[in-house]
Amino acid sequence: MDVMPQQPPQSPGPSRRAPLDASDFSGASALSALLDPASEDELPPLSLRTTLRRAALGAVAGAVLVTGAVVAVPDDGEKAAPPVPGPVSRALTATAAGSPASLSDLTALIGDRQRWVGTHPSDARSWAVLGTAYVEWARRSADTAYYGRAEQALKRSLDVRRGESGNTEAWVGLAALADARHDFGTAKKWGETVRARQPKQWAVYPALIEAYAGLGDYKSVKTAVERFTALRAGVPALVQTARMYLDRGWREDAQANAQDAADRADTPVQKAECLALLGELAWARGEPEEAVAQYGAALRTDRTHHPSLAGRARALVALGRTDEARRDYRAALARLPRPEYMLELGELYESMGMDDDARGQYAALREALDRDDARGVDNALLRGRFEAGHGDPDAAVGLLDAEWARGHRSAAVADALGWALYRSDEPSAALPYAARAVDTGGQDASYAYHLGVVQKALRDYGPARRNLEKAMRSNPRFSPLDGPAAQESLDGLASPPHAERPAPEPEPPAPPSPQASQASQAPQASRAPASPGAPAAAPEPQPERQKPVPRESEPQQPEAAEPQPRQPEPQRPVPTPQAPGGR
Numbered sequence: 001m002d003v004m005p006q007q008p009p010q011s012p013g014p015s016r017r018a019p020l021d022a023s024d025f026s027g028a029s030a031l032s033a034l035l036d037p038a039s040e041d042e043l044p045p046l047s048l049r050t051t052l053r054r055a056a057l058g059a060v061a062g063a064v065l066v067t068g069a070v071v072a073v074p075d076d077g078e079k080a081a082p083p084v085p086g087p088v089s090r091a092l093t094a095t096a097a098g099s100p101a102s103l104s105d106l107t108a109l110i111g112d113r114q115r116w117v118g119t120h121p122s123d124a125r126s127w128a129v130l131g132t133a134y135v136e137w138a139r140r141s142a143d144t145a146y147y148g149r150a151e152q153a154l155k156r157s158l159d160v161r162r163g164e165s166g167n168t169e170a171w172v173g174l175a176a177l178a179d180a181r182h183d184f185g186t187a188k189k190w191g192e193t194v195r196a197r198q199p200k201q202w203a204v205y206p207a208l209i210e211a212y213a214g215l216g217d218y219k220s221v222k223t224a225v226e227r228f229t230a231l232r233a234g235v236p237a238l239v240q241t242a243r244m245y246l247d248r249g250w251r252e253d254a255q256a257n258a259q260d261a262a263d264r265a266d267t268p269v270q271k272a273e274c275l276a277l278l279g280e281l282a283w284a285r286g287e288p289e290e291a292v293a294q295y296g297a298a299l300r301t302d303r304t305h306h307p308s309l310a311g312r313a314r315a316l317v318a319l320g321r322t323d324e325a326r327r328d329y330r331a332a333l334a335r336l337p338r339p340e341y342m343l344e345l346g347e348l349y350e351s352m353g354m355d356d357d358a359r360g361q362y363a364a365l366r367e368a369l370d371r372d373d374a375r376g377v378d379n380a381l382l383r384g385r386f387e388a389g390h391g392d393p394d395a396a397v398g399l400l401d402a403e404w405a406r407g408h409r410s411a412a413v414a415d416a417l418g419w420a421l422y423r424s425d426e427p428s429a430a431l432p433y434a435a436r437a438v439d440t441g442g443q444d445a446s447y448a449y450h451l452g453v454v455q456k457a458l459r460d461y462g463p464a465r466r467n468l469e470k471a472m473r474s475n476p477r478f479s480p481l482d483g484p485a486a487q488e489s490l491d492g493l494a495s496p497p498h499a500e501r502p503a504p505e506p507e508p509p510a511p512p513s514p515q516a517s518q519a520s521q522a523p524q525a526s527r528a529p530a531s532p533g534a535p536a537a538a539p540e541p542q543p544e545r546q547k548p549v550p551r552e553s554e555p556q557q558p559e560a561a562e563p564q565p566r567q568p569e570p571q572r573p574v575p576t577p578q579a580p581g582g583r
């Protein structure tokens with residue numbers, strides 16, 4: 001059974017190479033033995049001639065291979081041959097620097113490790129690097145079937161040598177795998193176990209940073225980024241720092257670090273990653289022209305960086321160039337079929353009145369989410385966002401409530417849960433989540449829009465206007481559907497609603513007649529003191545002013561503290577992740 005991603009034929013050019021064949025990898029039988037009989041039928045057949053035609057052109061994600069795991073020193077006492085100069089050697093060099101390898105070099109590295117473990121099954125480190133490489137391959141190709149193979153390889157590594165005996169490379173690989181599956185609590189446990197044993201193991205920090213961000217622990221994100229920078233300063237640390245600043249809304253600091261990373265990048269893959277980040281920053285600032293330019297530069301640098309295709313499509317929509325945007329979305333999905341791109345394209349179709357195409361795209365999205373669920377990927381956040389906007393808001397609330405209960409409390413989850421509650425006609429329950437998203441999610445225009453709409457529903461018109469204006473200032477074309485809706489909501493608040501308009505000022509009183517003026521002089525004189533030393537008359541008692549009682553229809557905006565539990569319907573218990581060190 002094939003287990004190796006095959007390199008498909010590429011378009012003519014200087015980088016063209018012959019496609020790989022499964023028979024080139026003598027380790028295939030060893031990897032077949034990794035699969036348990038019960039799980040083997042659950043995975044798709046691995047001929048993958050169709051699936052991996054797109055996968056081999058997949059885009060570079062931020063995953064980092066384990067430096068220690070790529071040291072080809074077998075544990076069975078035999079001496080491994082040094083890597084021959086070429087793609088395997090380049091992959092080892094890239095991973096040793098904490099940078100992503102090119103796709104072709106990653107393919108060669110996987111093949112090299114497969115051949116090795118086929119004849120040296122007791123080499124725990126090679127099993128660890130093979131499993132970690134599978135994680136990166138799955139992220140680049142959006143083929144989640146490889147997560148199962150990664151898990152089997154990493155467990156095989158721990159069978160050969162336990163983590164407590166020094167095999168922390170496999171633990172780092174399991175942390176990266178848990179992040180890729182959006183199981184951030186498990187990723188945190190694996191990562192912190194490695195950090196406790198080897199605090200200077202810099203390769204674990206990218207996995208920890210992603211786990212902390214997914215859990216909404218932004219203080220720990222900052223600490224981990226600083227530690228990573230101290231241990232391994234360079235382009236990867238600059239990219240992590242820029243993303244941290246972007247998430248906190250510090251756009252100038254994010255821009256400075258991303259530009260510095262782009263200037264220092266020395267490989268096409270690394271350069272494209274940095275340019276794509278600059279495009280993302282331009283998009284967040286509401287500068288779609290600059291975003292198109294940066295994403296285009298990334299694609300010219302590395303034509304396999306397909307996230308840049310989707311990013312450019314997003315910016316083209318904002319510029320009204322919808323034909324080009326649909327072209328880029330379809331090209332991205334053909335090579336990197338990520339569910340989030342399916343949702344974006346479906347919303348573009350819907351905004352253009354192409355309802356049949358939108359329904360088809362949403363159906364494909366549901367199929368992709370179901371397939372990922374069966375492979376252990378937690379897509380509750382994306383599914384919740386989709387159901388809240390285009391399906392069943394009550395189902396979205398249930399999904400996102402469960403995410404919150406398991407500790408996934410990022411700004412993205414808070415925003416999605418708040419929006420789902422609003423769509424389920426629970427604006428009061430939605431308010432603290434929506435406010436938390438805005439307070440912890442930087443300057444995201446969609447978060448501000450959602451909070452403004454919730455506040456408007458609660459007749460809290462002043463804060464609603466401020467947040468809707470904030471969304472329009474930040475990125476007025478942040479969504480082909482929600483951008484126009486945000487402007488419409490803001491226009492509805494241009495003047496106070498009728499019920500809230502102040503009462504008209506009373507007419508000024510008519511001037512008194514001369515007779516009334518003369519008659520009023522006597523009382524006024526009697527109120528004057530008889531002499532300078534006479535005591536002043538006591539003032540008339542004034543009625544005591546009562547403190548205004550706030551109306552229930554005008555709740556005050558809560559602080560960004562933890563939202564109070566909603567006491568949802570009983571949920572089934574979430575299974576406890578396996579503790580680090582178990583098998």
